[in-house]
Ligand SMILES: O=P(O)(O)O[C@H]1O[C@H](CO)[C@@H](O)[C@H]1O
Ligand SMILES: [Mn+2]
């Protein structure tokens with residue numbers, strides 16, 4: 001029987017979304033702009049990387065053709081390979097949100113066809129009765145922040161006041177999210193997790209996709225640092241996803257990294273947490289060895305988005321892509337007959353774009369494995385084509401969104 005491996009490079013968009021303008025993202029292109037900066041020598045960082053973007057293994061899987069197909073341009077100064085292995089194309093998102101849960105659920109065959117609740121970017125982000133309820137039910141003396149912010153910037157700005165007053169830092173973004181940053185020791189990690197669960201319940205009526213606990217350590221604004229103990233409290237997907245359908249069919253779904261949290265632990269048989277792309281890759285390789293016939297291993301590589309995209313760090317993003325690319329031969333070595341690997345993304349987060357939010361873009365789809373021939377699969381009208389292809393490959397009945405490209 002077949003096995004399948006689904007790897008999401010969080011925020012690795014390839015530009016070209018037809019509806020980008022409606023999001024203020026017309027012209028955004030995560031891969032394209034990173035390649036452009038690298039080619040111009042604008043993404044050199046001593047001791048980290050230099051020169052044009054080097055992704056030879058993903059280029060062999062069709063990444064440059066995908067970029068051309070999605071955005072009309074080949075990425076700058078990246079040599080095209082002589083041969084391409086596997087199926088390659090791009091996909092459009094039909095879900096309205098350009099957020100992580102919408103992207104992942106749509107990939108897994110469940111687009112989000114309703115509007116999430118969002119918090120306003122002008123004035124106080126959170127309504128007074130919500131703030132009151134957070135203080136009362138969460139037993140905190142008040143909240144700091146109450147605005148749209150970048151998570152690293154806001155802890156540098158308000159972290160010391162948080163330690164002094166015991167008030168958690170609550171903020172949001174253009175995503176449907178309420179994030180709570182608090183100090184792991186002074187406030188307490190467990191207390192932060194409990195508070196986040198309380199707030200999860202309080203924002204349910206507002207249709208907010210996620211509450212995220214953002215623990216940090218350090219004693220001064222210069223030394224504050226977020227830890228790997230982030231926890232996401234997502235609402236469950238609106239319909240059973242590919243993951244539920246697989247578990248229903250008796251298969252094992254291995255969820256690596258934040259996949260378990262993103263799916264509110266629905267349709268997840270085994271959770272492996274790991275902090276950072278290198279540890280996520282190591283956990284993924286172990287899961288590839290452990291996976292049995294008919295299983296799915298589903299990994300989210302979060303650093304691209306969290307450490308580099310939102311931080312608008314082009315050299316960092318480029319180096320992370322290059323490191324991921326270097327890891328691909330290890331994945332190839334673990335493949336057995338009947339295996340299918342899909343590399344893709346959940347949205348864009350162009351590190352050259354204004355602000356610090358995600359960008360509406362098409363996503364790359366690279367599908368390969370021992371039995372998969374090379375073919376251009378074009379621009380898929382929904383991310384759910386990925387989920388349908390996985391369903392077809394793993395031999396479970398088709399779902400109700402998307403079409404298999406196999
Ligand atoms: O700036 P930080 O805290 O990394 O937040 C980012 O991460 C959140 C969840 O991925 C997004 O909604 C975005 O706001
Ligand atoms: Mn994401």
Ligand SMILES: [Mn+2]
Nearest residue numbers: 305306310358
């Ligand atoms: Mn993000």
